[in-house]
Amino acid sequence: MTKEQLIKQIRLKKSFLCIGLDVDLDKIPEHLKELDDPIFEFNKQIIDATHHLTVAYKPNIAFYEAYGIKGWQSLEKTIHYLNQNYPEIFTIADAKRGDIGNTSTRYAKAYFEDLSFDSITVAPYMGRDSVEPFLAFKDKFTILLALTSNAGGLDFQTLEYDDAQLYQRVLKTSLNYKNSENLMYVVGATRPEYFQKIRKIVPNHFLLVPGVGAQGGSLQDVCKYGLTKEIGLLVNSSRGIIYASKGTDFAEKASEKALELQQEMKTILDTQ
Numbered sequence: 001m002t003k004e005q006l007i008k009q010i011r012l013k014k015s016f017l018c019i020g021l022d023v024d025l026d027k028i029p030e031h032l033k034e035l036d037d038p039i040f041e042f043n044k045q046i047i048d049a050t051h052h053l054t055v056a057y058k059p060n061i062a063f064y065e066a067y068g069i070k071g072w073q074s075l076e077k078t079i080h081y082l083n084q085n086y087p088e089i090f091t092i093a094d095a096k097r098g099d100i101g102n103t104s105t106r107y108a109k110a111y112f113e114d115l116s117f118d119s120i121t122v123a124p125y126m127g128r129d130s131v132e133p134f135l136a137f138k139d140k141f142t143i144l145l146a147l148t149s150n151a152g153g154l155d156f157q158t159l160e161y162d163d164a165q166l167y168q169r170v171l172k173t174s175l176n177y178k179n180s181e182n183l184m185y186v187v188g189a190t191r192p193e194y195f196q197k198i199r200k201i202v203p204n205h206f207l208l209v210p211g212v213g214a215q216g217g218s219l220q221d222v223c224k225y226g227l228t229k230e231i232g233l234l235v236n237s238s239r240g241i242i243y244a245s246k247g248t249d250f251a252e253k254a255s256e257k258a259l260e261l262q263q264e265m266k267t268i269l270d271t272q
Helices: 003-013 030-034 038-050 068-085 101-114 128-135 151-155 166-174 192-201 219-226 250-270
Strands: 017-021 056-059 090-097 119-122 141-147 183-187 207-209 233-237
Touching: 003 250, 017 038, 017 090, 017 250, 030 038, 038 068, 038 250, 056 068, 056 233, 068 090, 090 101, 101 119, 101 128, 119 128, 128 141, 141 166, 141 192, 166 192, 183 192, 192 219, 207 219, 219 233, 219 250, 233 250
Parallel strands: 017 056, 017 233, 056 090, 090 119, 119 141, 141 183, 183 207, 207 233
Antiparallel strands: none
């Protein structure tokens, strides 16, 4: 998927919502656990109920790796189902990879070629040669961790470094990487006061914004400084949508929660 195609979908659906598919077997409805592949069935029903309200899905890979080969098969079936039935949806492998040279290339092949994800989250700590192998893939996006929403993110990300905080150095340095136009950045919704500074460095790149909903981030605050003429935002909600109910109506309730966010986004876009 190209950036232009993603923007077109956002305009068409009046939504820049991303739904996180972080499936925990302890939290899904009991009736699904009787099936051969409860994780895939959960995802399938969530996707079918919400695809018209969202432009992206983001499986957190750890939630699948935790169940071994069966979890990986559930992930494979989920991304295949998305690509076959809803090819207009932008897919994000929330894997937070990042290693040097051939290792990064292998990670990229696994997610971009074998599983056919549109993008992957990557940690920048090991620098250029850990990021550029992902950027080498045509029409694929690398989503670099910049300023995360977890409390421990402040341990390092806001440390001063040559008159700039470390997350700002990450942003500035990454713009010099080969194919940096295919970069996006993770910026937590619980850090809205930083968005204005971030937009001065990366005015046109998309930001993946977790933390709205269960983590307490405000959509209005994020959009105040994060929104651009080309939208430039993918706002993620996971638990607040997919676990809206543990009953047989779980997909319907997920759709209702997604609609609430989509309608708020529509209002913002209509006044842009």
